[in-house]
Amino acid sequence: MLDLPQIGQPVSRLEGRAKVTGTAKYAGEYNADGLLYGYVVNSTITRGKIVHIDTNAVKEIEGVIEVFTHENRPSLAWFDMQYSDMDAPPGSPFRPLQNAEIKYNGQPIALIVAETFELARYAASILKVSYQGESFETDLYNHQNEARDPKKGVATLLKPLPPKPKGDFEKAFSDSAAQVSAEFVHGTEHHNPIELFATTTIYEGEGKVTIYDKTQGTINCQLYVGNIFGLHFKNVRVISPYVGGAFGSGLRPQYQLFLSVMAALQLKRSIRVTLDRQQMYTFGHRPPTIQKTRFGADSDGKVNAINHTAIGETSRHEDYTEVVVNWANIIYPAKNTILEYQLLPMDVSSPLDMRAPGGSTASHAIESTMDELAHKMKIDPMQFRLINYADIDVSENRPFSSKELRQCYIQGAEKFGWAERNPEPRSMRRGHKLVGYGMATGFWEAMSIPARAEAVLTREGKLRVSSAVTDIGTGTLTVMTQIAADELGLPLDDVQFCYGDSKMPFAPIQGGSFTLATVGSAIKVAGKALRKKILKKAKEMKNSPLKNASDGDVIFERGGISLKSNPDVLISFREIIVANEDKEIKTTNMSVPNVFKLKNYTRAAHSAAFVEVEIDEELGTIQVKRAVTAVAAGKIINPKTARSQILGGMIWGISKALYEETISDHRYGRYMNQNLGEYHIPSHADVHELDVIFVEEKDEIINELGSKGVGEIGLVAMAPAISNAIFHATGKRINKLPIHFDELL
Structure with missing residues (x-):
């Protein structure tokens, strides 16, 4: 070259x-002489205690080496994980096999170690466990009145709490020429990367291990293992050259890492522990969230009042938070705001960051509300956003390090052909199908x-x-x-x-x-x-x-x-x-990073997504026929890989809007579709014409490269753009994601 x-x-x-x-080797593909295999046994109740685990029959099977439970696990350093896990939220982190208490359905309660994977899996299927169950709650929607403020100390640099109220919202909203109030429900999503969660621990002797792990942070896992097991960090080496997708699932050490290392140190043997697809639904998820918005605008179309509240799910042992309600007033300047975020502890595992955490949840509510406000005022949705364009971040009263969102609107609209849109809902057709055009704004903070x-x-x-x-x-x-x-x-x-x-x-x-x-x-x-x-x-x-x-x-x-x-x-x-x-x-x-310099600016990547949908008028089936996303993200280091990142985000936006949802049966407190057959994601037939534009943007403040990340910005605007296009096609505003065809019949 x-x-x-x-x-x-x-x-x-x-x-x-x-x-x-x-030829690329992943965490579950490294071998060692005498390698053993571990299979995890998961709780079948949602809350309560383990009364007894009968391991006798399992241990009698030839080839089964050991069954680890809370009763025989080795003693551990048990340092509080939030000090050895870069992504741990405040609270008391979940500790596998700590005691007999069951905190959530699917919690790991035993590890069976055998000479083959198949044998360990079979032994797990016949392990007898008796429980004492207790009452539980997993239904966020029916218990939302019990939500509380996040505990003190939950805010971080990457996850700030909402700003304080500004102005007099109630009066401004009441006096507004146009008002919109709405409720939005966002369902649970689970990380489903192609590569299964896996850890291969090679025992090197004398308390020394080499670990091949599916992770998004080798040093994070090294610190975790060293602290939990009381090992010198130099004796813990974590290797992860190839990761088959992650999307946040590898930010925190997954519990198979703990179990693999624990068994290797205790047995002084090399061990691989792999979670199957169903077990991957027992570690981390994007939390269900209920949002309520009230936006008001004056007669000129300027938004003057923003009220955005959200209730997110967390576990009973940790305060997992997302930045959900902070975005609207950064994107659209308003003098009167009330932004509130609360948590509802449930009997579930702790949620986990998933691509564009908080932002992709918030954008559906914010951008749908803006779209409805534009419709009420009979203003073109893109023009309405230009009327409300923010030249500075009014929420913090500071300038942007760079911002070419206006060009994202202009160039994206031209490429898409937005000018051909008939503003009247249900006015555009193609044969027996309704056609809708929708657009939305994307925003994601650029950090380093x-x-x-x-x-x-x-x-x-x-x-x-x-x-x-x-x-x-x-x-x-x-x-x-x-x-x-x-x-x-x-x-x-x-x-x-x-x-x-x-x-x-x-x-x-x-x-x-x-x-x-x-x-x-x-x-x-x-x-x-x-x-x-x-x-x-x-x-x-x-x-x-x-x-x-x-x-x-x-x-x-x-x-x-x-x-x-x-x-x-x-x-x-x-x-x-x-x-x-x-x-x-x-x-x-x-x-x-020069924090003294950077604190004076809001740093963010911006995007504008434009979408065309076709909806069968009789069947209600929805197809995203084409979409354009225009992105301003500073200097683009590699246009090819960056474009792939945006395309991946756009496809996930289609999935989020129309397919992807983990369904809970709250009678049992468990997820019911823990497989890729019933957890729906787009197939090739669901993805049509997608295009990406990178708007030229120069940023001499943000970092030496002048570049902003593009991993999240491709996702945040797509789902609301699709939702807005569906409204334009049908005249129906659906505020629950994913949008099912039966809601359009």
Whole structure:
């Protein structure tokens, strides 16, 4: 590959061949001599106590090695997990096999270890457990009056609580020329990545383990294991080079990690524990949420009153929160606001961040309410948003670091053909099908946090960069390689990015659309430091033509350093290494965001989604025929991988709006469709013409790359755009997701 600037190039995924040919190894595919297999037994009641677990019959089966329960698990350090889990909410974290108490349906209550997976699974099926059940509550909707404020200390930098009320909402709303009040119900969703939750723990002896885990944070899992089991961190190595999708499911250490390590340390054997698809519904979910909105606008179409309240589900042992009600007043300026968020503890497992947590839930309520307000005022929905365009963040009274949302509206509308829309609901047809156009705004905060990276000029004169960050399928390996290549002006073939290993320099969990800004900035910092070291070595060479050169006098290109004033003068990296006695030149550096500068700005990626739906007038069946999403996310490092991220978010938006829902039977307190046959997601036949536009946006404040993450921004606007298109097609406003065809009959 040429050593031209790699940032901005549509480079194909560097690990793509390994993945499609099957040579990429995942957590459940690493083997070891004498490997044992663990299978988890889950509770069949929702709340109560285990009275007795009869392990005798199981232990008599030839090939069954051990049955671990709360009665015989080894003693543990049991440090409070919120201090060893970067994503733990406040409260008392769930501890597998701690005691006889049952907190939720599907809770892990035993681990059977056997010589084969099939044998362990069979033994689990005949294990006899007797319970003493207690009354439970899992129905959020019927108990919403029991919601409470989140406990003190729940707010974090990434999850702030709602701002205080502003102005006089009730008066402003009452005096508004147009008013809309609505209730929105968002169902439960479960993470369903292709790769099952799996951990292979290799016992290395003397309390030392190497762990292959499905995770979004190798160091997070290392800290967790070290603290829980009282191991020295250097004796815990977590490796995760390939992750078959995650979407938040690997942010917290999954319970099979705990069980695998516990069994390996106790038996002094290597052990693999894999959760099957049904068991994946027993760890984490997007919580059901009830939202109520009241928006008012004056006669000019300016929104002057916003009231957005939400009640979210949490477990009884942790206060899991989402940022749901904070968004509306950032996107649309209003002088009078009441924003309230409450939690309702239920007998369920703790919810877990899922792609665009809070934001994708909120957007349906906010954007549908805005659409209805525009309809009432007989203003085009896009024009209504332009009337209410926010040039500054009025919620914090500060400017945006950059904001090209206006261009997202304009360019997206032109590409989509929004001008052809007849504003009257139920007015557009194609044969026996109703046609609807809908649009919505997307918003997602652009964050960055500290990280470290190592940069090494190897003995071959090539670049090796290392970070413990994972790649959950988003293209992290590729874009980090591109960033590193430009630091030394090298072609991609001369750059190696090493990642997914806890022994490498610190990286936080991969999520929140902050990985590119976080780890990419660390690579930039390390690259700058390495350039200084290399130049210093070059200047010290005998008869060096760069002896008097400063940083600004040279260019790193063509595998070496040249003078700007005379490009023919070139000292190769290999020559510099030879002069350095054939030793590598390396540096490890940390990137820390300038919080004093950044706190003065609101940093966010923006989008506008435009959707066309077709609805069979007699059957009510819905098809998303085409969609365009225009995105402003600063500098796009790799347009190809970024486009794939947006497309993936758009498809998930279709899923969220029309298909995806975990159904609970509240008589039993359990999820009923714990499989991909009944947990519906879009098939190829459900996905039609999708297009992505990246609006040019320059941001010199947000980070050295000038880039914002795109993992979440492609999702947030799609579901409300579809909902609004359905209203335009049918004249019916459906405020419960997913939208089922029978509601349109």
